[in-house]
Amino acid sequence: MNWISEWALPKIKTLFGAPREVPENLWHTCPACEQMIFHRDLERNLHVCTHCGHHMRVGARQRLDYTLDAGWSRIELPKAPQDPLRFRDQRRYVDRLRETQTRTAQEDAVVVAHGMIEGSKVVAAAFEFSFMGGSMGAGVGEALVTAARLAVLQDAPLIVFTASGGARMQEGAISLMQMPRTVIATRMVKEAGLPYIVVLCDPTTGGVTASFAMLGDIQIAEPGALIGFAGARVIEQTVREKLPEGFQRAEYLLEHGILDMVVKRPEMRATLARLIGLLRVPERLAVPAEAFVALPAPAEADDAPTPA
Structure with a gap:
């Protein structure tokens, strides 16, 4: 102890006040x-x-805020059975589920909402990757079916933002059954003549990729998004070949015809609004009948050769 610690430092702290906490x-x-x-x-x-x-990566509600006009409304989803298999690994599945629900303030890995994009009515479903890796269980399947029914009821396009690791292993075969369920949901929207647009975000893998995520009328992805079914190491071990660099990234899939476009996040809202305008108002592209002018039949030449 000396005069610096006993006298000087207390005086300096008193002079400048207590240090402020920095977030x-x-x-x-x-x-x-x-x-x-x-x-x-x-x-x-x-x-x-x-x-x-x-x-x-961004959360589901954040993504909806970025995309939809202000004032969008979240849809209350039907309750799915929790822990139908009474699954347990290191912890009980029901305990993991409750902990994740408390931390994320969500019932499951999908948020469904309806609102507007630049004045066009839409129904949107967004995955929350922080909810058990955005995995697809019975709750997610129920959410997508509900979103499809709402889109048909409101005569609105359905937009799905995917970010998922695939099927939820804690629900076993019940999780796999959501693959055909979600495919049927997409058919409901398409049979009603409504656009179904998928925005593939990082990451989109497994059973989500193998079902509704690849069935959009328009397939969009964010730059650099990881998109695939199995992991790269599993594929390499199966085919016993070295895979191309970045073969599961959005840019590679666009180059090879799997995607329609790769759109940056700041441009996503305007792009979706433009696509909805084109798909929902086809008469804007139609050419009026008055624009067509009947052309006279070509006159026969006098010196045309006579057929043999």
């Missing part, structure tokens, strides 16, 4: 380029890195 979430590190980004700049850019353009 821990003011700066974020980009997982791609590892650059620091101020939180307000990141939110202003819709969680897209301002340095390298990397699209960070």
Whole structure:
């Protein structure tokens, strides 16, 4: 102990006041380029890195805020049976489920809402990857069927934002049964003559990719999104070949015809509004009958050769 600690430091603290606590979430590190980004700049850019353009993962409600007009409404979903198989690994499935529901403030891995995109009526379903990896169980299947029925009822396009690791293993065969259920849901929308648009976000894999996620009238993906069924190592071990670089990324799939377009997040809202306008108002593209002018039949030439 000396005069600095006993006298000088207390005087300095009294002069300048108590140190203010600095929030821990003011700066974020980009997982791609590892650059620091101020939180307000990141939110202003819709969680897209301002340095390298990397699209960070966002929650379901956040994605709906970015896409839909202000004032969208969340739909109350039917209750699905919890823990139908009484599954247990290191912990009981019902305990994991309740903990995740409390942490995310959601009943399951999908949020369904209805609202507007630049004045066009839509029904949207968005996956929450932080809810058990966005895995598809009975609750997710019920949510997508509900979204499809609502789209038909409201005569509105259905837009689904996927971000999932696939089927939920804790629900076993019940989870796999959601694959045909969700396919039937997409058929309901298409048979009603309504657009069904899928936006594939990072990551979209497993049984979600093998069912409704690849059945959209328009297939869109965010830049760099991981999209596939099985993991790269599993495929390499099966085919015993070295896979191309980035073969499960959005840009590779676009190049090989799996996707229709890759759209940056800040441009997604305007792109969806334009697509809905084209798909829902076909008369805008129709050419009026007055534009067609009957052409006279070609006159026969006097010196045309006579047939033999």
